Amino acid sequence: MQVKIKSENIAPLLDIEKHGNIYLLKNIKRLDYGYSCKLKWLKTEFNTLVSVKANSIEIIEENGKFYITITFNGREASINLHCSSILTVALKPLVWRLAKNLEKYSGYINEIKTSISSNQKNASLLEIFETKPSVSLDLRGTTCPIPEIESKKLILKAKPYDTIEVLVDHPAAVLYTLPEVAKTFGCKYFVRNMGDYASFVFICGRKEDFQLDLSDVKNLMRDESSIAKLYLYFDKIEKQIKTETINQDVLSYEGLTLIVASPEGRGWLLTALEDSGKIISARLDYGNIKLYDEDAINMINNFNGLINIYYLKH
Template identity: 35%
Template sequence: MGLLGLKVIYHVESEVISLGEVSYKPLLDLEKYRRLYMLHDLKRLNWGYTGVLRLAGLSFKVFVRVSSDKLEIVEENGRFYSSISFRRGKGNLQVRINVESPNSVLKESLLNTLTRNIREYGSLICSKGRVESFPLSLIASMLKPEVKKVVDVRGEVCPVPEMIAKRELMKIKPGEMLELLVDHPAAVEVTLPEVAKLFNSKYEIFNMGDYVSFVMLKLGDPSTHWQFAEALEERRGIEELMGDGAFLAYLYTVFDRVVRREKVEALSPSILRGEGLTMIAAASIGRGWHLTALVEDENVLGVTLNDQGVRSVNREALNRLSSIKGLGHTFYLRPSIPL
């Protein structure tokens, strides 16, 4: 059981397939061979793809990330995570398929189907030859500016990239640039852009393949948001501010000390408890949902929930919490300086 009484169960299974002495590069070409992974309606993002995975008559919205030797498929609400990695051992290509899901039936079905498809068609696809194109990472590296301050936050999920961005932006001078290497979708698409705006910075995103380069140019010193500071100090008007992206970004800059971190497979009102004034940030391992809440002990001051692109705040968000299922992470944060 987790600290909040949430039962955390991860069902993980894997298979290893040998495809002989072939190149695995064609298996990473989703434009041509997306059906091998049951993928449909792919749309390219700044990095990776969104699409639909169809399995046994069911459709799941997914985020897909491709690196130099690995393909990852994440259901947007955390229902499953799958990775297909490629490595050469003793001349033969080894393909490892991992599937993680709180639903054992879904996990087994997805693993079996991916294994069957790659075993039956993988060698044939690989024998057709190399994919002749420039890697996205090479193109991006030629286009993006040279930045002296580079911080690698790959592997970190919200709110860690935002906290690090805030810390580093406070160190650099106007006219200087900061580059973050990020591989967490919610940070790239939702929270880091708001942090950049809050700190009076322009930003640009460069697709590096299995991660992005998030480059920020600091234009000047950040504006002082006295109304946000007063709302926190006086515990007044917070509900009205929870729908304001700038206020949410401000919270990420103030609540900069992680006091607890948990894995969850569902959301519920029981997670909205803290010791003193606490910010709670929770996100699915995919792109489906993201929650930011401000609590004081057991008193909920305000909540924002983004679920599949739909934002709800406060009472509406609380009413929807119990319907949010899927693997995710929850962080409990306190301010370094007492409010």
């Protein structure tokens, strides 16, 4: 949906801490990169993550039910809704409301002061000690579970005390995924907000030599670091799909395959090892809940939304 706005000064429209009500946002909390907040529509509140860039805002529902992108270009704004087909009818009026809010608000935009300042790099541990990352990985433009998969592979290959920089622009990765990776491997980390993206830096701790025994895969699925070794072993992304539901068809692939699935907002993560349609073992991380094998598959069948699925091969 295209919206005419009445000023080219969009800075106040990007200041969601001060003017989040334009986007129906409340309980706004600043994160290392982006914001967490609630989007209230009619009688429903959605937990969302929001990223703000130089000329756009992205609002992501944490379980992947929908995400909304708002892009500013001169005196126009473009609002795009991405959601499962079942929610399209219900959420179209939400887009209309956002459009009306933007149109109305921009009428007196020049009278409003904004708290947004130019992006400045804060002094970090790396800058203080004048060191550079051992390796830098640019994952901007990717969504979960790719930041988790790729960062785990790098950490497993790294030497103790190596520094690994991961560049990401997906708030869920900075808030949930990468801190969980750091905890799993005993890494220290810090985050620099670079404006349109975040620099997430791991300082690697000591770790055991890489070993993987697929004959004991059920126990392997229950160990955090061993799951990371699966990503290193199955190191080729052979196929990626987007789907709205999980069923037997999407959990089937020819030959021994590691299947990794996650919604846009990284509300949950499924890791499954299958062989030509037969699930050997599976694990579902859903908040603080961890389910395995049949329990994981039964639970995942109840989920729907915008889901990314990756098929990895050795």
